[in-house]
Amino acid sequence: MTLRLTIDRHDLHRIRWEEAPARALADGEARLRIVRVALTANNITYAAFGDAMHYWDFFPTGDTATGCLPVWGFGEAVESRHEAVKVGERFYGYFPLADELIVQPARANAGGFIDGAEHRRALHTIYNHYARCSADPGYRAEREAEQALLRPLFTTSFLIDDFLADNDAFGAAQLLLSSASSKTAYGTAFCLARRRGQAGAPRVVGLTSQANLGFTRTLGCYDEVIAYDNLAALDRTTRAVYVDFSGSASLRRAIHEGFGDRLAYSCSVGGTHWDELAAKGASRELPGPKPTLFFAPAQASKRIEQWGAAGLQQRLAEAWMAFMQPVTSAQPPWLRVVEHHGPQAAEAVYRALLDGTAAPQDGHIVSLAA
Template identity: 35%
Template sequence: MASSQTNVEMWVEQADISKIAFKKAPIRALDENEILCRIDSFGLSANNVTYAALGKSFRYFEFFPVVGGKGDAAKYGKVPVWGVATITKSRHPSIKTGERIYGYLPLAQYHIIKVSPSGLTPSFFYTLRDHLPEDRKVYNQYFRVTGDPFYDPKKEGEMMLFRPLYWTSFFLSDYLNEKKHFGAKSVVISSASSKTSFCFAWMSKQRGLSTIGLTSQGNVAFVKSLGFYDSVLTYEQLGQIPAQDSLYVDMSGSKSLARKVHDQLGSNLKRAISVGLANTGESRGTFPEGTELFFAPPWMKQRQEELRGTLLQLMIKSWAEAMAKVDDWVKVKRLSGTENVAKTWETMAKGRTPPDIGYVLTLSDSATGQSKL
């Protein structure tokens, strides 16, 4: 029996992710062990721009494949987001309607999840994506908020904004610490105003590293206000980077900036790590030779095996410390409806969002619970 409900999804053009289209389609009937989730809200940040910019090369568009007319799958991609959803229909015996979950979702109003036959606990369950590499399994986990150790209803918006970014920062910091920071005593961090960057800077400061933030002139005041960068330089002040043994952590994706930092540090550069892609306009070209690409899921998987029984407690402690300070870092701004989502995405894709605002969005109109499409 077909469903009378309809879904609205936001698609981006693969050739230019600032261009979007909203697509409306009926929601199919559920198969056995499937659940229908209404996506209540989701965080939107430079992290999601990275997912879209790397949609083909890193296979982010394969998590939620486009199903549409002829040529749509080649032209468009669905942007993954981290959000909170309510289960409105269930054909799984252990998952009830009304339950709320947190996890990796498409930028849409609704999503159907096929629940894996294994791995279900009171805290989480998995979906299956056999077409993707094993190291992407972290994206297949959905947390049931009633048993989620990281969930706090008072910080739900902050969780959606910071949680995926925070664990990238956490595991990068852990990785570099395990490598004894490659002998460096300081770390230079680009896109210093981004959430991933400043969370990493906060952790680096706790580990005793000197932190140097690189940012645009317009973001200098914000970056300084955070209080855990020892110095803040604009991209025009690279000549002031101290001649000391340093790491370079690139969060911008700018190859030209990376080359300038390499030239400035010379033999003092102990390691260059590329993590993100905050500025999609700078994504072309090549990084200087020797740049290491850090992708968090494989390292997370390794540490889960090495720190079995203790890693979760370390993560809970670190997360609690961050959430106690998060109100000093950003203010949550909630918006609803396709028009607001479109404007926010366009601004974000062009790198123009203020660093002190965190966007929590929903495609539904707040008054009606439906899209205005």
């Protein structure tokens, strides 16, 4: 039997666990047992943008009313009818919140393979690649949890920083990051902070809830941290860019109305306030620039054309290794790994993330095996 979590696309609180008989492999397929995956606010964003950004298309349920939640983590080959995948090999990549995934390896090489399943061919390669852990220079068995939790988020963080630098921060002297305690936001702030001291480097201002104010200030990667209920403290005379990790329509409006023409660019990244994402008219008739969704694969593709895939990976790996220092070694560490086992525990984490009650310093790793 196989087990997976399915979600009502129109009501993310409505979920259920589904069991089905395991099917036999066809020639050219491999069965990966999903060993451990990360659950973060980023996965809630995947669900919230599931239709608009095709996240539901990766692991179809066969029912257009439901979807299977995509997560990042590790799988182990337990059966293979493809010569490029050996039983016992471990892979890092994009999985459903389930206990197994059947893949059709294509374009296989020493580093891994692409899932060549028909329904995934039109989807972006960055989500279809499975990295062979034995050949991944950034892989450390003892750091699997941190890799599952932060590597996909940090890749987005790295590309946001690169996008802003590529555009000279749109001429702004300050960058406003909402949901500043979230992992993608503080990863971005870390990358931005590495530019401190460079000519024209903008100040980085974190916006967060009163409850997360203390934690966010301890990170040290923001020049200033301001609570949502104290937006009057923002310097509205200085040209700014808003990087929206929260998706809060009311906060977005407050920023746009507060800065008006002094808002140089409005960048939408995630949705920790996922329930406001679909608010009708949320982005209509806002002063200043129209909010623009940041799509990390587009920036990655641009850099691959300019630097080559190896060049991008080299730059990303260098930033990742630097990021791991405060994440694991700071006092207190930026991340506290919390392990969970079994579907009930996984569901509890999902609901905490959905309701916004998860502690920002916690990183949740899930294994469906009890």
